[in-house]
Amino acid sequence: MTTVVEIENLSKRFTIRKEKSLKERIVNFGRSQKHKEQFWALRGVDLSIRSGSTVGLIGPNGSGKSTLLKMIGGILQPDTGTVSIRGRLAALLELGAGFHPDLTGRENVYLNAAILGISREQTDRYFDAIVDFSGIEKFIDTQVKFYSSGMYVRLAFAVAVHVDPDILLVDEVLAVGDEPFQRKCLERIRQFQAEGRTIVLVTHGLDQVAEFCDRAVVLESGKVVVDGSPREALRTLRADFEEARLEERERHLAASTEVRTRSQFTGISLRSESGETGIPTLRPGEGLHVAMEVKTDGEPLEGCVLEIGVTTSLGSAVYTTSTELLGTPLPVLDGVQHFAFFLRSLHLGEDEYHVRASLRDAQGGELHHVPVAATFTVSGDGRSLGFLSTETDFVRL
Ligand SMILES: Nc1ncnc2c1ncn2[C@@H]1O[C@H](COP(=O)(O)OP(=O)(O)OP(=O)(O)O)[C@@H](O)[C@H]1O
Numbered sequence: 001m002t003t004v005v006e007i008e009n010l011s012k013r014f015t016i017r018k019e020k021s022l023k024e025r026i027v028n029f030g031r032s033q034k035h036k037e038q039f040w041a042l043r044g045v046d047l048s049i050r051s052g053s054t055v056g057l058i059g060p061n062g063s064g065k066s067t068l069l070k071m072i073g074g075i076l077q078p079d080t081g082t083v084s085i086r087g088r089l090a091a092l093l094e095l096g097a098g099f100h101p102d103l104t105g106r107e108n109v110y111l112n113a114a115i116l117g118i119s120r121e122q123t124d125r126y127f128d129a130i131v132d133f134s135g136i137e138k139f140i141d142t143q144v145k146f147y148s149s150g151m152y153v154r155l156a157f158a159v160a161v162h163v164d165p166d167i168l169l170v171d172e173v174l175a176v177g178d179e180p181f182q183r184k185c186l187e188r189i190r191q192f193q194a195e196g197r198t199i200v201l202v203t204h205g206l207d208q209v210a211e212f213c214d215r216a217v218v219l220e221s222g223k224v225v226v227d228g229s230p231r232e233a234l235r236t237l238r239a240d241f242e243e244a245r246l247e248e249r250e251r252h253l254a255a256s257t258e259v260r261t262r263s264q265f266t267g268i269s270l271r272s273e274s275g276e277t278g279i280p281t282l283r284p285g286e287g288l289h290v291a292m293e294v295k296t297d298g299e300p301l302e303g304c305v306l307e308i309g310v311t312t313s314l315g316s317a318v319y320t321t322s323t324e325l326l327g328t329p330l331p332v333l334d335g336v337q338h339f340a341f342f343l344r345s346l347h348l349g350e351d352e353y354h355v356r357a358s359l360r361d362a363q364g365g366e367l368h369h370v371p372v373a374a375t376f377t378v379s380g381d382g383r384s385l386g387f388l389s390t391e392t393d394f395v396r397l
Contacts, residue, residue, distance in 0.1 A: 350380025
């Protein structure tokens with residue numbers, strides 16, 4: 001397979017202007033009211049994308065995903081490094097990029113196609129299909145500055161997929177389309193994959209990455225921190241999000257002057273019905289014990305709720321229950337106590353799963369949350385795929 005996008009040592013620096021504080025303005029009287037600061041939105045990125053692959057670019061807000069996509073699309077110039085592209089590229093970047101606001105939808109379709117090197121005659125041939133796909137026929141002769149963001153994206157996506165690109169770049173914009181249109185776009189993206197075209201997708205829809213991409217790149221503060229399978233990338237990103245959430249919570253707790261009673265999990269372990277512990281392997285339909293130790297320091301706590309859940313290895317929830325949902329109130333929390341949930345029969349498909357656990361106070365405030373408290377696997381018989389296990393027969397009627 002050939003390499004269609006080759007990125008070497010790519011960096012981008014932006015200048016941000018900040019308003020000066022009143023004190024600084026007095027000290028620098030008469031000079032500019034703003035001071036400039038430079039920062040690297042991307043730093044030393046190397047990436048090589050092979051033809052026919054679907055790559056998801058993921059990461060926290062402001063990590064440099066859109067900047068990288070714009071540099072692949074040639075819209076931003078790098079400060080260091082190079083981007084080499086092989087093949088025709090169509091890009092669906094942030095709203096506002098690509099279309100001229102004063103031109104009508106029709107004029108923009110021709111303009112866009114011309115920029116991508118498509119002749120007027122060829123565009124004439126595609127035109128009806130583009131308008132039909134976009135579903136905004138009534139507004140095709142209206143200036144695009146009067147379009148809603150959804151209408152705008154509909155037309156932009158329709159153009160991008162009809163100009164026969166070898167490489168398609170898609171930024172988060174698809175999210176503004178309504179559900180039927182999003183589904184239509186995803187179907188078209190699947191068709192593109194089947195045709196062996198290359199797709200680079202920026203998204204916050206992590207489930208979408210697991211579903212569509214064969215590779216995922218995690219950016220954090222302008223650097224690539226993971227480049228590998230979606231499974232590996234999502235695991236890292238979710239763990240980093242969780243770490244950031246816990247840090248924020250700790251900061252919040254440290255800032256509050258109130259003396260809090262602390263109640264937390266001090267141990268969570270699993271045992272399969274057949275007695276296996278550690279990371280047990282369950283047969284479909286087998287039961288699972290989830291035992292936990294809870295330690296409470298300070299005043300006893302009344303009215304708390306214990307919740308557990310089962311998630312896939314990519315973090316999607318497949319099951320949740322709690323002492324509240326089960327109608328079995330938790331006793332007053334005081335000192336060290338032991339509890340257990342017994343999931344009597346788990347009909348899960350073959351895969352690895354995690355158990356998450358959380359403890360809430362009577363007001364619903366979170367006392368402790370452990371997203372990956374324990375892990376187990378489920379074996380299968382090779383007769384099905386997916387997260388559900390059931391006995392299926394096929395008969396001729
Ligand atoms: N034209 C610009 N001028 C100055 N700073 C910019 C410019 N474009 C982007 N930035 C900054 O560069 C950083 C990376 O932005 P970018 O849009 O690439 O992030 P992102 O990962 O796509 O974020 P999000 O998930 O929020 O869309 C941010 O701090 C952003 O404020």
